[in-house]
Amino acid sequence: MKQINCLQGIISISSKGTGYVAIGEKENKQKKDKQDPEIDFKHLNTALHGDVVEILLHPKSKMRQTAEVSKIISRAKMRFAGVLEKEDNMFFLKPDDTKMYTDILIPTENLNDAEAGQKIFVEIVSWKDPRKAPEGKVIKILGKPGDNETEMHAIAMEKGFDSELPKKVYEEAEKIKHAGIKESDCVERRDFRKTLTFTIDPSDAKDFDDAISFQKLNNEEYEIGIHIADVSHYVKIGSSLDDEARARGTSVYLVDRTIPMLPEILSNDLCSLVPNKDRLTMSAVFVIEKHANKEIRVKSEWYGRTVIHSQKRFTYEEAEESIKKAGAPLHKELATLNNLAKLLTAERFKNGAISLEQEEVKFVLDDAGIPIKVIKKQRGDSNRLIEEFMLLANKKVAEVLSPKKIHPGSEISKNKHEENISLYRIHDLPSKEKMADLAFFLRSLGHKISLIDGMIPKFEINNLLKKLEGKSEENTVNRAVIRSMAKAIYSTENIGHYGLGFEYYTHFTSPIRRYPDIMIHRLLSDHLTKKKVGKNRLLEYEKIAQISSEQEKRASDAERASIKYKQVEYMSKRLGESFDGVISGITEWGIYVEERETKCEGLVRVRDMEDDFYIYNEKKLELVGQKKKKKYRLGDSVKMKVKAVDLEKKTIDYILV
Numbered sequence: 003m004k005q006i007n008c009l010q011g012i013i014s015i016s017s018k019g020t021g022y023v024a025i026g027e028k029e030n031k032q033k034k035d036k037q038d039p040e041i042d043f044k045h046l047n048t049a050l051h052g053d054v055v056e057i058l059l060h061p062k063s064k065m066r067q068t069a070e071v072s073k074i075i076s077r078a079k080m081r082f083a084g085v086l087e088k089e090d091n092m093f094f095l096k097p098d099d100t101k102m103y104t105d106i107l108i109p110t111e112n113l114n115d116a117e118a119g120q121k122i123f124v125e126i127v128s129w130k131d132p133r134k135a136p137e138g139k140v141i142k143i144l145g146k147p148g149d150n151e152t153e154m155h156a157i158a159m160e161k162g163f164d165s166e167l168p169k170k171v172y173e174e175a176e177k178i179k180h181a182g183i184k185e186s187d188c189v190e191r192r193d194f195r196k197t198l199t200f201t202i203d204p205s206d207a208k209d210f211d212d213a214i215s216f217q218k219l220n221n222e223e224y225e226i227g228i229h230i231a232d233v234s235h236y237v238k239i240g241s242s243l244d245d246e247a248r249a250r251g252t253s254v255y256l257v258d259r260t261i262p263m264l265p266e267i268l269s270n271d272l273c274s275l276v277p278n279k280d281r282l283t284m285s286a287v288f289v290i291e292k293h294a295n296k297e298i299r300v301k302s303e304w305y306g307r308t309v310i311h312s313q314k315r316f317t318y319e320e321a322e323e324s325i326k327k328a329g330a331p332l333h334k335e336l337a338t339l340n341n342l343a344k345l346l347t348a349e350r351f352k353n354g355a356i357s358l359e360q361e362e363v364k365f366v367l368d369d370a371g372i373p374i375k376v377i378k379k380q381r382g383d384s385n386r387l388i389e390e391f392m393l394l395a396n397k398k399v400a401e402v403l404s405p406k407k408i409h410p411g412s413e414i415s416k417n418k419h420e421e422n423i424s425l426y427r428i429h430d431l432p433s434k435e436k437m438a439d440l441a442f443f444l445r446s447l448g449h450k451i452s453l454i455d456g457m458i459p460k461f462e463i464n465n466l467l468k469k470l471e472g473k474s475e476e477n478t479v480n481r482a483v484i485r486s487m488a489k490a491i492y493s494t495e496n497i498g499h500y501g502l503g504f505e506y507y508t509h510f511t512s513p514i515r516r517y518p519d520i521m522i523h524r525l526l527s528d529h530l531t532k533k534k535v536g537k538n539r540l541l542e543y544e545k546i547a548q549i550s551s552e553q554e555k556r557a558s559d560a561e562r563a564s565i566k567y568k569q570v571e572y573m574s575k576r577l578g579e580s581f582d583g584v585i586s587g588i589t590e591w592g593i594y595v596e597e598r599e600t601k602c603e604g605l606v607r608v609r610d611m612e613d614d615f616y617i618y619n620e621k622k623l624e625l626v627g628q629k630k631k632k633k634y635r636l637g638d639s640v641k642m643k644v645k646a647v648d649l650e651k652k653t654i655d656y657i658l659v
Contacts, residue, residue, distance in 0.1 A: 007059040010075065015051040019043040019103035023057050023069065037066055043103065045070035048132045051101035052078025080126045082106065083156035085147050088118035095124045095138060098156060100651060104135055112139035121147045123159045148649065150371025153567055154256050161560040163254045165261050170242045175265035178236050179272050183280055188309040191282070194227060198335065200314040201275055202321045202388050208260070210275040211512045213283070213312050214391060216335050223301065224290050224338065228395040229283040229310050231273040233513035234523040237264070248546065251553030253515035256564040257365050262515070269514045277315040283308045284523050286395040290342060298345045303398055306530055321384035340383050343390040354503030356460050357467050360480055363601045365568050373572040376600035392511045393502065400426060400506035403525055404496065423535045423543055425521050427507050429499040430488040431457070440486040446623045447475060447636060474584050475637025477596070481586070492518050492547035494540060518550045566652050569602040573654050574647040580659050585638045588625055590618035593634050595642050595656050604654030606642060611658060
C-alpha cells in the first residue's frame, strides 16, 4: 500500500525556481490543507516544469505543506532554446523558458559549430547531480537573437514543432501529388460537381479544409452538404506521411507562419478545396426543414465519399457583404444559410451551450517581420455561419459513430457482443473549486451570482456575458469564465461536451490540420462499409487521443508565445507613449493592464504607483490607496505609459498616467 506521505503528480515550477505539485483530487481530499505541496529549489532534485514526479511530504508544520522530489517518473521535455554564452572558457545555454531555473552547460565537443551570442536549440544529455548544471548538446543553430526568423523558429522548436518535415515525408507527398486525381478515383463517389459549392475562409488562408454545397428543394427544405477534404484517401496507415502527422497531431499557427502537419503540396494544393478544380471529399449531407415556428430539423442525413468542384472562394469579408447586400454574389443562398445558422445557434443555447467568444488580435508585419500595426479580428455572421454548419457536421458524425442507446433486456442488447470504437472531443464539467473561485470573482465585481450544487447555471453565465457586451470589463469576465472551464480533449470515452451542450461531439471538419479528424474519416469509412473496429484497437486509439490532446496544447502555447513576443516587440518601439487600457489582473505586487486596441498586457508595479501607498485587498480583489482611498479594480479603465520592455522575458512594464 502506498504511503500517505509519498505521492505522485505533475510539478509546476515558478520563474523563481519554486515547485508546486498537483497531486490529484483523491489525495487532496485526504488533506485538510487544499493547497498543493510546495517544493523549495534545493529539493527539486533535477525535476523540471511539467515532469511527472514522486514526492515525499515533509513533517506537517503551521506553514504551508512542503515536500521534496524523490523520483522523476517521466520528463515533459529535455530540449530548450536560448542564447549560447561563454564565461571563463565555459559554454552554457541561457534558456528562453522562464520556467527553466538553471543554465545548461555545453562541453566544447557538443557545440556542433555553434558560437557564443547565437540562439541555439539544445538537448540535455546528462544530469545526475542536482547540485551541478545539466550537460547538453547543440541540436540546431537557430540564428541571431532578435531576428524574426530566429525567434519564431525558437518558439516552435521549444514547443516540439520543427518547421522541417523529414525528407521521406516530402518524397511520399511528391508521388501522391504527381499522381493527382484520376477519373477512376471519382467512380464510386457521389458526384457534387454540378451542385453549387463554395468555400468561406480568412483572406490569408492557404489550406481550405471545408466547403458547403447548397440547393433549395422546395419552400421549406434545403439540401446542405458539408464537404471536407478527403485526406485519408491520400494519407494511408503505415505510411511516413501518416506516422509524421500522428506524431505532430496538428498544424501550428504562429503570428507570421503556419507549420503544417502535412507537406504544403498536399495541405495547400491537392487536398485543399480550391475553386475551379475537382477535389475528393468526405461529406455529411443534410436535408434541413425549416418550420414556421422558427425551428429547424434535420429531416434526413447522408454520409460518404464525394467529389466536388467549388465554384467560388469567399473571404469572410466578401461573404459578409454577400449576406447583407442584395445583388452581391450568391446573396440569396448565403442569406438563407445565414438564417438557418442563426436558428442552429438559438437551438444550441436553448440546449445548454455557453458563449465563450474572446477578442483576438492580428499583426501587420513589415518585410523584416516587425509589427507595425495590430488590429482586432472581426467576427461577423459569415464566421458564425461556417462555425454552425461545422458544429452540426461534427455533432452528427459523432452520433453516427457512437454505440446506439439500447434498453437493457431488449433482443438487440442480448445479441450485441461488440461496440464500435470512436474518438470523441469531450469537455468535462468545471470543478466545483473553480466554479466557487469564479463566483467569488464575479461577486467581487458586483454581479449577483448563484451556485446550485456547486455550479453556476449556464444561463446565468450567458446572461451576464450578454449584459457586459461592449463594456470595459467584458474581456476580463470572458477570460475568467474561460479559465474556470475544463480543457476540451480527445478521448475514446464519451462524456459529452459541456461548453457546446452536446451529448456527442467529435472533430470531423479539419483533417488537413488535425490528426484526430483523419482518424474520424477512417472510422466513418469503416462504419459505412460495415467494417468492425475491434476492441484490440482501443489502446492504440487511446494513445492517439492522448498524443493529439498534448500536441494541441503545445501548439496553442506556441501560438500564444508568438503573439506575446510580437506584442512586446510592438511596445518596444513605443517607449514613453501613452495608451488607454483596462485592468485585467490585480496582485499584491501590482496591476496588470491590457491595452484596449492591441491587447498588449503589461504590469504596473506597486512601487511605481507613487501617489499613495497601496494595499492589496484579497477579499475584494482590489488595490486601495491608504491616504486617498483610491481603488483600482478589475475592469477599470486607466491611462498608462510604456515604461520598459524585456524581449527576452517577454514582459512589458507600464506606469499610470
